Amino acid sequence: MKNLIRLSLILVAAFGLWTAATYVEVPVKADGLEIGDTAPDFQLKNIDGKMYSLESIAKEYEKAGKELKGYIVTFTCNTCPFAVKYEDRLIAVHNKMAAKGWPVVAIQPNDPAVQPGDSMDKMQKRSEDKGFPFVYLMDEGQKVYPQYGATRTPHIFLLTADREVKYIGALDDNANNPDAVEKEYVVQAIGAIEEGKNPDPDFTRAIGCSIKTKK
Amino acid sequence: MRKTGLFVFALIFAFTFSSCGGNSSAADSTETSSEEDVVSVKVSETDAPTYDVPFPVWSQTEDLLNLFEQNNDSTYVINFWATWCKPCVKELPYFEQLHQEFKGEKVRVILVSIDFDTDVETKLKSFVEEHEMNSDVIAFINGDYNSWIGEVEEAWDGAIPVTIIYNAKDRKFFSGEMDSYEELSKVVEEMNKA
Numbered sequence: 001m002k003n004l005i006r007l008s009l010i011l012v013a014a015f016g017l018w019t020a021a022t023y024v025e026v027p028v029k030a031d032g033l034e035i036g037d038t039a040p041d042f043q044l045k046n047i048d049g050k051m052y053s054l055e056s057i058a059k060e061y062e063k064a065g066k067e068l069k070g071y072i073v074t075f076t077c078n079t080c081p082f083a084v085k086y087e088d089r090l091i092a093v094h095n096k097m098a099a100k101g102w103p104v105v106a107i108q109p110n111d112p113a114v115q116p117g118d119s120m121d122k123m124q125k126r127s128e129d130k131g132f133p134f135v136y137l138m139d140e141g142q143k144v145y146p147q148y149g150a151t152r153t154p155h156i157f158l159l160t161a162d163r164e165v166k167y168i169g170a171l172d173d174n175a176n177n178p179d180a181v182e183k184e185y186v187v188q189a190i191g192a193i194e195e196g197k198n199p200d201p202d203f204t205r206a207i208g209c210s211i212k213t214k215k
Numbered sequence: 216m217r218k219t220g221l222f223v224f225a226l227i228f229a230f231t232f233s234s235c236g237g238n239s240s241a242a243d244s245t246e247t248s249s250e251e252d253v254v255s256v257k258v259s260e261t262d263a264p265t266y267d268v269p270f271p272v273w274s275q276t277e278d279l280l281n282l283f284e285q286n287n288d289s290t291y292v293i294n295f296w297a298t299w300c301k302p303c304v305k306e307l308p309y310f311e312q313l314h315q316e317f318k319g320e321k322v323r324v325i326l327v328s329i330d331f332d333t334d335v336e337t338k339l340k341s342f343v344e345e346h347e348m349n350s351d352v353i354a355f356i357n358g359d360y361n362s363w364i365g366e367v368e369e370a371w372d373g374a375i376p377v378t379i380i381y382n383a384k385d386r387k388f389f390s391g392e393m394d395s396y397e398e399l400s401k402v403v404e405e406m407n408k409a
Binding site for chain 2: 152169177201204206
C-alpha cells in the first residue's frame with residue numbers, strides 16, 4: 001500500500017514536470033521592482049553628453065538649496081505613439097512637480113540598433129524639438145530597464161528620495177485624449193506620499209510599446 | 216464571407232448570453248430572430264458603434280471579456296495588436312495564415328486592435344482593407360486601460376503584442392511576438408487536438 005502511494009506520488013510529480021516542460025509560456029517579466037522595493041541607481045548618459053545618476057540629480061537639488069522628495073523615473077522613447085502622446089503631459093508634469101521636489105527622469109530603453117529612431121542623435125533632436133525640461137538618458141547596453149522590470153514605453157516608476165518604489169504604471173488614465181483624463185495617477189500618488197499615505201492605486205496597467213531588443 | 220463569420224460569432228454570443236441566467240443582458244436575448252437582433256445582443260447597449268468600418272467596434276469591457284469565456288469545443292486564438300505596433304504588424308501574417316490553414320477546424324482567430332478610437336476609421340480601416348485581412352478583426356477602443364487589461368490576463372501589464380490561446384481545457388498567454396508561423400501553429404495544433 002505504501003509503495004502504491006509512493007508510486008502514485010512519483011507519477012503525479014512526473015506528470016507535473018511533464019506539463020510544466022511542455023507549457024511554453026513567455027513570462028511578462030523575469031524579475032523587476034515591486035512596490036516597496038528599493039530601486040537601483042544607475043549611471044547613464046544624457047542627451048547633453050553628461051553622465052547622470054539619481055544621486056547626482058539629488059546633489060543638484062542640494063546645491064540649489066532645494067529639497068528633493070522623489071523621482072518620476074519614466075521609460076520612454078521617440079518612436080512609440082503612446083510615448084509621443086504623453087510627451088507634452090510629461091513636460092507639464094515636470095514643470096509642475098520638479099520645483100516641488102519631484103523631477104521627471106526620462107530613460108530611453110530601446111536598442112537603437114533595432115529601433116534606429118531611438119538613437120542618441122534622434123533623442124537629442126526630439127528633446128530639442130519638444131524642449132524637454134528634464135534629462136533624457138540613454139539606457140546604453142539596456143542594463144537598467146530589466147533591473148526595474150520595465151516592459152514598455154511609456155512605463156513610470158515613482159520613487160521617493162531614498163529610492164523606495166511607491167507607484168508603477170501609467171501617468172494617467174487616458175493616453176489618447178488629455179482632455180478626457182479623469183485620474184492623474186502619478187500626480188495623485190505624489191499627493192498621497194506627501195500626506196504620508198501610500199498611493200492608491202500603486203500599480204496600473206497600460207497599453208504601450210514593447211521595449212525593443214535584439215533577439 | 217466576413218458577414219457569415221460575424222453572424223456565427225454573434226450566434227455564439229447570443230448563446231452565451233441566453234445560457235447565462237445571471238447575466239443582466241439575458242433578458243434582451245429572448246427575441247433573436249433576425250441578424251440585427253442577434254448583433255444587438257452581442258454588444259452592450261451602451262456600446263452602439265457609430266463607426267463606418269466593416270468590423271465591430273467595442274468599448275465595453277464586458278464585451279471583450281466575453282471573448283475569453285466561450286465555453287465550447289473551439290480553440291480561440293486572440294491576439295492584441297495595433298497598426299502602430301511594429302512587432303504586431305510583423306506577426307499578423309502568421310495569424311492570417313493560421314486562419315486560412317485551420318479553416319474547417321474548430322479554431323477561431325480573432326485580432327483585437329487597440330488602435331486609438333480616433334484612428335479606427337482612418338488608419339485601422341485602411342490597414343484592414345489594404346492587407347485584405349480575413350480573420351475576424353475587432354476594434355476595442357476603451358482607453359481606460361487599467362480597468363480592463365488585468366481582467367483579460369493577470370500577467371499582462373499592457374505591452375503588446377500579446378496572444379491568448381484557449382479552449383475549454385487549457386489557456387495559454389504569450390507575451391511578445393511569435394517568431395514564426397510554426398511556433399504559433401504548433402501550439403494551436405496541440406491544444407486543438409488535446
